[in-house]
Amino acid sequence: MKVIVDAMGGDNAPGEIVKGALNAHRAYGTELVLVGRAAEVLRAVEACGETTLPSGVELRDAAEVVEIADDPATAFKKKKNSSLTVGLTMLRDGLGDAFVSAGSTGALLSGATLVVKRVRGVRRAALCPQIPVLGGRAVLCDAGANAECTPEYLLQFAFLGSFYANRVMGIERPRVALLNIGAESEKGDTLRHETYPVLEQAGKDGRIHFIGNIEASDAMLGGADVIVTDGFSGNIMLKSLEGTAKFMSRELKGMFLSGAKTKLAALLMKEQMAAFKAMLDPGEVGGTPFLGITKPVIKAHGGSDAKAIQNAVRQAEAFAKSGFIADVEANIDAMKLPTV
Structure with a gap:
């Protein structure tokens, strides 16, 4: 399983985000893609005692950051090269199995809905x-x-x-x-x-x-x-x-x-x-899933520390392996009310 992590989202980015993601990689062997401003992410990696990216950890450069003051409904569209938009697009395109972000809840929901998409028939995530x-x-x-x-x-x-x-x-x-x-x-x-x-x-x-x-x-x-x-x-x-x-x-x-x-x-x-x-x-759970999206998207708390991010990555991997989305797709007809 490969988890895409928004390295620039949240109050403690990128330092605590990268630290938590790397801790998850060491503890669980989870493959990672860190998405964010390459120079800042690499400095955070070095601060964790790594001279280079460990095997199984990739870096995808994204020059922009969705800030908390940005309009959540349009931020991911206006900032197409943000860590949030790039990460969600990678998830949509099958370049990862789950996505974790501690960034704006509204922007993450809008992006997940419009980029990754809801399961067909699900009215709202x-x-x-x-x-x-x-x-x-x-x-x-x-x-x-x-x-x-x-x-x-x-x-x-x-x-x-x-x-x-x-x-x-x-x-x-x-x-x-x-x-x-x-x-x-x-x-x-x-x-x-x-x-x-x-x-x-x-x-x-x-x-x-x-x-x-x-x-x-x-x-x-x-x-x-x-x-x-x-x-x-x-x-x-x-x-x-x-x-x-x-x-x-x-x-x-x-x-x-x-x-x-x-x-x-x-x-x-x-x-x-x-x-x-x-x-x-x-932080012991790690994050909150958006249920109803076609692929696992996990919202970590904005103030997440390394421990919370580690748990969010663990949760994302468990979600991706669970078979939850297949259950939703198989039962979607029962989840609809008859039209009058």
Whole structure:
């Protein structure tokens, strides 16, 4: 497998991006293509202790960079020689098996949709992160790519999330739930009212394992493996989770450092606290896939460090090997609503 990495995307590019990619190459043997300004990328490679590009690592020069201030809808078109556009074009042309970028989410989504293209029949690509829940992780689908949705979009998100949970996360029969303000079928707004029977029918047909509505509190307690929602509500849930995680981490740190006894307790619980911190760290997963695109595209966090990029490359390779896209293509007819 060969993973294309946008070496210029993100707050810590190219240094941490290149370091993380090379660490993945050393750890997993993943073949890489680093895309970016050649001189800067090579300096970053040298900073990692390499006098030249290691065997299995290629460099593709791209003189331009999509900046965070650029219009995400048109940046990849206006900057045709950017690391983002060049990398996505290489993916489309079969010069790699997956693409990883910590750059602009909007530009990456636009580029993935218009360059790499959606799977035929998929209405919208969805941003689907793995979020920490009690007992493991769940897929949140969608988490911000589509603020306004239709019942058909949510039906497709349910399928996409279910296939991903099965193929990539190894969950045998993923439980799919519709995020709502109550568990009862009659709860929620018009979108939720219209979507519920659609997902219920897909469940009765044996296409997905639909378990009904779920509140955000129950979702965080591990009540579902796939949480289906529109991108507006999903992004609010994701950002609330990230903020709560930071709040809890800071509060716990303050508690454990407040006195001699608590410092001793912190020392005794060092391993447990490290595990807790890792569970809340999005960098442990590495990145978020855009599901519904014809080839794997992974969005790493803008502030990703080397560890997060290493995990994103690992995730991209696992995604490319999973058979997820073949599942989507084989089931696309069941993912559409009948036209009136």
